[in-house]
Amino acid sequence: MSGVRVLVGTRKGAFILTADGSRKDWTVTGPLFAGWEIYHLKGSPADPARLYASQTSGWFGQVIQRSNDGGTTWEPVGNKFAYEGATGTHQWYDGTQHPWEFKRVWHLEPSLTDPDTIFAGVEDAAMFRTTDGGQSWHELPGLRNHGKGHLWQPGAGGMGLHTILLDPKHPDRIFIAISAAGAFRTDDGGATWRPINRGLQSPHELPDKDAEVGHCVHRIAMHPSRPDVLFMQKHWDVMRSDNAGDSWHEVSGNLPSDFGFPIDVHAHEPETIYVVPIKSDSEHYPPEGKLRVYRSKSGGNEWEALTNGLPQRDCYVNVLRDAMAVDRLDRCGIYFGTTGGQVYASSDAGDSWTAIVRDLPAVLSVEVQTL
Amino acid sequence: MIRVVLPAHLRTLARVDGEVNLAVDGPITQRAVLDALEASYPALCGTIRDHVTYRRRPFVRYFACEQDLSHEVPDALLPEAVARGEEPFLVVGAMAGG
Numbered sequence: 001m002s003g004v005r006v007l008v009g010t011r012k013g014a015f016i017l018t019a020d021g022s023r024k025d026w027t028v029t030g031p032l033f034a035g036w037e038i039y040h041l042k043g044s045p046a047d048p049a050r051l052y053a054s055q056t057s058g059w060f061g062q063v064i065q066r067s068n069d070g071g072t073t074w075e076p077v078g079n080k081f082a083y084e085g086a087t088g089t090h091q092w093y094d095g096t097q098h099p100w101e102f103k104r105v106w107h108l109e110p111s112l113t114d115p116d117t118i119f120a121g122v123e124d125a126a127m128f129r130t131t132d133g134g135q136s137w138h139e140l141p142g143l144r145n146h147g148k149g150h151l152w153q154p155g156a157g158g159m160g161l162h163t164i165l166l167d168p169k170h171p172d173r174i175f176i177a178i179s180a181a182g183a184f185r186t187d188d189g190g191a192t193w194r195p196i197n198r199g200l201q202s203p204h205e206l207p208d209k210d211a212e213v214g215h216c217v218h219r220i221a222m223h224p225s226r227p228d229v230l231f232m233q234k235h236w237d238v239m240r241s242d243n244a245g246d247s248w249h250e251v252s253g254n255l256p257s258d259f260g261f262p263i264d265v266h267a268h269e270p271e272t273i274y275v276v277p278i279k280s281d282s283e284h285y286p287p288e289g290k291l292r293v294y295r296s297k298s299g300g301n302e303w304e305a306l307t308n309g310l311p312q313r314d315c316y317v318n319v320l321r322d323a324m325a326v327d328r329l330d331r332c333g334i335y336f337g338t339t340g341g342q343v344y345a346s347s348d349a350g351d352s353w354t355a356i357v358r359d360l361p362a363v364l365s366v367e368v369q370t371l
Numbered sequence: 372m373i374r375v376v377l378p379a380h381l382r383t384l385a386r387v388d389g390e391v392n393l394a395v396d397g398p399i400t401q402r403a404v405l406d407a408l409e410a411s412y413p414a415l416c417g418t419i420r421d422h423v424t425y426r427r428r429p430f431v432r433y434f435a436c437e438q439d440l441s442h443e444v445p446d447a448l449l450p451e452a453v454a455r456g457e458e459p460f461l462v463v464g465a466m467a468g469g
Contacts, residue, residue: 035380059430059464060380060418076384076414080422 002371004327005070006335006356007051008343009038009365014053015343016071017356023333023347026356032074033065040322040365042108043070047115048369052134054105054120062104064120066134077134081105081122084141090124091153100124100144107322109164121161125152125178127190140190143176148195148213155179155216155235162321163220167227175230175245180205180216183232185245196245200234218261219321223270231273231300233263233321238275240300251300256287262324266349267332271299274326274334274350276319285316293336295350309353310344317342322365329370337363373404374459381419381462385412390459399454401433402445419462434461 006017013031032038036055044050051067053074062081065074081102092098103123111117116133126144128137143161152159160179167173172189175196182197195213203209205216216235223229232239232248237258239248252258257277266272275294279287286292290313293306317340327333334350337343341360344353372392377385385391393407402425409416416422419431425445427433433440436450436458452458 057380059378059428060384061421061428062417063384063414079417082423 004329004333005043005048005369005371006325006343006345007041007043007071007365007367007369008337008360008363009041009053009322010337010341010361010363011037012361014038014041014055015357015360017343021329023329023345028357029071031361032071033063036063037104038364039104040107040367042110042367043369044110044115044118045112046110048371050110050115050133052108052110052118054108056104062102064105064108064134064137078130078136081120081128081137082139083126083144084139085145088144088149090149090159091151093154097150100126100149102126103158104160106160106162107164109166112166112168119164119166119174121164121176121178123158123160124154125159125161125181127161127164127176129190140186142186142191143184143193146184146193146195149181151211151213152178152181153214163217165220165222165227165230167222168224169227173227173244175220175222177217177220177232179218180214180235182213182215183217183220183230183245196241197248198246199241199248200232200239201237202235205235219263221263221265221273223265226270229270229299231263231265233260233275235259235281238263238300251296253296253301253303255294255303256292260319261321262319262336264324264326264334267326267328268330269297269332269349272297272349273299274324275303276324276336278318284318289313289315291315291317291338293334293350293353306346306350306353308351309346309355315340320364323363325366325368327368327370333368335366335368337366339363372456373399373407373453374456375404375408376459376461377415378462378464380464381415384414384418386414387412398446399449400446401440401443401449401460404449404460405445430465430467432463432465434463435459 003020008015013034015030039054041053053065055063087100089097107121109119120128127140163177165175230241291310294303317338324336339362375391
């Protein structure tokens, strides 16, 4: 492994940051797709030169871009995301029923084995898949039709399917998370799904705090060596499951706040996890104006603040749910982007941080390829 | 030939400079012009009109001959000057869009 390629989606374009294995000197390319919201870019694990990007705008809607050369050149591919069959309704902000309407692609998850197969999580929440490199997209309707879609409601940012985890040990198993419907799992490649929210509690957000669906799951993460162990950053609470989501328990422990968006797992230490606490559901900035990443080496409950190189005063940025990633170099690199336009990197698993760039547009997503 | 002016973002997406010139058969209507535009530049599908309903996207406007034609029915004839190629059909991103 010779280097890293960091893929950054922002409110006004995409940026690609590259460095060799030392991760000291960075080349910044961009903005690509200037002026558009780039919700997510990700590379194919099966072919690192194959990249996909979700390019969206309020004016012109959704475009999907594909690169076959690691981001040097791009071409638009298919952008038609049509729900299958009767779309039905879901809850709206005011509690009334609202028809499903496609708005944008939140997350692209390439297949682990095929560069032409990608899963797309969209708003209004649904799962789509392409098997022809993005030329055509088809909904996996079993998710919306599992029976309780009418109880799903939007989170503050919209009703987006924002997280897709592909189980490397069970090819037909996929975990997803929706704001604000909860987490779901399929064991048959997406034909059928079931909610996996037992143990989540939302006493201030749902009339039934233990409801089967309706919880605002912000992000889930897993280590590929242990796909049955999942970590979750919820709308309040950091949670853990040791049984593929069949049940969850809280591991917030000594965090200064258990509200936040991203969560990720060290590439080589499956029990080492990272979160970025923010003050509350209405104050989306770090407690006390100190930007701190928190790391637990015990899979939760015991957390330490990582601050070396991060601003510890007057810092009121946020880190969005898809804006943190890890590389697979030794030592594991951690990356995150902020709503203030900084992208921070650590080449020592979080012990110290530097800013790769400081003045990008608000960062929506960060992914990293280890090359 | 029908002249079409696209907003900057869509010119970039379609990889064109300046105006687009289209050969359009039959009556010159919004629908016919946009059908021809999307056939020539498939990357524009879904960016001006919804893929499924073909309704104009809310933050997109259609102008021509100093008129706003956004609320005309898609099969209404466009102004003669557009049909003769003397005036362009403009696709505009609404100011409210950002």
